[in-house]
Amino acid sequence: MRVGKFGLINNFLPYYFLRGYEVVSSSPKEMASMLLERKIDYAPVPAYFYLKNSGRLRHYSFCIASDGEVLSVIVVSRNGRMGEKVAVTSETMTSVNLLRILIEEKGLDVKLIPSEHSRAEELLKVADSALVIGDEAIKARMIYRVAMDLGEEWKDLTGYPMVFGISASLREVDAGKVDRDVIRAVEMGMEKLDEVVKVASTEFRMPEEFLEKYFKVLVYRLGSRERKGLETFAEMCGLVD
16 A cells, blocks of 8 residues: 655654554645546545545545644734735645635634745735744744644634545545555654654654644644534535535
């Protein structure tokens, strides 16, 4: 089995102790395409992508979610306010649609400005604030001020966790064993968190204190509340018949 992983810090702990598989690392956007093109058999994919393609895919227990603040899906600005325009990276449909929902539900008069850039520095050249995700968001929060943590706002709005990524395969592929092995690797990673944090700190050049908090904030198993959160997101995106 060819197993995909996000080439991001949020996938470091889940895969740290995974053994016995060919692991392919890529961006969430590219991972989704590789799964449909049968270049990989199992991988986490963006939640919005899964919901749009659920007729072709089956999902599993491993996920990337947060039950409150997520730390790495944020809107940043120089003054800590969102302003009238938010530049949004093209790297994510899940987070862009989540931001649209939050803006609408909060009654904000904010315009989203699409951009091909992913770094806050470039995004802030065209708007008052910037939606950044993943490792770029973690870097940005060290420099700029956080105007909104989308995981936290979603929890406040719905009461449920926000599922940003979910493991999947094509419907005709049974990747149940892979998923169970990933979940076991997650459990081992949490048991040996000090080791994982120390190695991640060196590899990503991030403070150990932040990484320990980040790995504890993330939810890696799709439970009943995460399922409800995913269903609610689908409904609010208009992806439910």
